[in-house]
Amino acid sequence: MALRAQQFAQAEQIATNILKSSRTDRHAALLLAHALMGQKRGDEAIAPLERIARRGEDGEVETLLGALLCGAGRVSDGIAQLRRTVARRPPYLPSFQELAGQLAKAGEYDEAIGTIEGGLRLAPDSVDLKLDLGRLLHETNDIARAASVLTAARDAAPGRPDVLNQLGRVLILHGDYAGAAEAFRRVLAMYPDDRSTRAYLATSLFERGERDAAEAALRAVTQGQPQLLGRAAFVMAAGSHGRFFFARSDVAKFLGAE
Structure with missing residues (x-):
């Protein structure tokens, strides 16, 4: 409960008290690690997790330990x-x-992709692994394959906004603007106030030549949020059917965001 409420100091104290009486309590060690991570002190959790990891194979403990060592x-x-x-x-x-x-952080993208592919051979129905593979393929500019992988992830989990958002971004690069717009609309049906997704929708609409609809989407993005004018101006200028303005004030006037 303390962790869910982001009361990290309290969670740390609870975990520490448990570990004083039982230094190898797995749950307390994990609780302590997450509490310390919430306070940007994750390196202090390495020693307690190493004690747990030495006692036997524990995927959750070992994975968190590996992440903290890297951090x-x-x-x-x-x-x-x-x-x-x-x-x-x-x-x-x-x-x-x-x-x-x-591995991706270290620039080892080939091995990173191979790692996820290895996971998918063991769990071919994992949507999370497909999403990660799609992201890595996107980052390495393998757009056609990324689109294929993410489409499969969407078909398996049609209600996941993270999959739909990633798929939409890849489909824009793949030239499937209709598919991208559909993906973003499905996200907005669940989260109508998601302005970033609405900006991506505007991009796909501009590329489809639906300028009026795209500009209406951008007006919704900037309404009450003048700090997003730069994003809106970029979307308009970058679109093949967009607009270009020389002054920020002209953008604000056009979008009704003065």
Whole structure:
């Protein structure tokens, strides 16, 4: 409850008290780690998690330990820990995601993609792994494959806004503006106040030549949020059917955001 309420100091105290009487209490060690992470002190949780990890195979503990080692600057140790966890069976799928993320941060995109693909061979129905693979393929500019992977993820989980948003962004690059607009509209049906998604919708509408609808979407983006004028101006200027303004005041006047 303390963690959910972001009362990290209180959560830390509770976990510390438990660990004083039982230094190898798994749940207390995990609680302490998350409480310390909430206070930007995750490196202090490494030693308690290492004690738990030495007692036996525990995917959740080992994955969090690997992440904290990387976050503390011990990247080689963290990646080595994550590789050991990924190699164990039965698989703990979040370890594949964490390892791939750390490898991507280190610029090792080929291995990161291979890690997620390995996870998918073990769990081919995992939407989370498909989403991560789609993101990595997007980052490496393999747009056609990213679109295929994310479309499969959407078909498996049609109500997930994170999948729909990522798919929409990839479809814009793939030239499927109608598909992108549909993906963004489905997100907005669930979260109508999501202005970032509405800006992406405007981009896809501009590319479809639906200028009036795109500009209406941008007016909704900037309404009451003048700090988003720059984003709106960029969307209009970058679109093949957009508009360009020389002055911020002209953008504000056009969008009714003065």
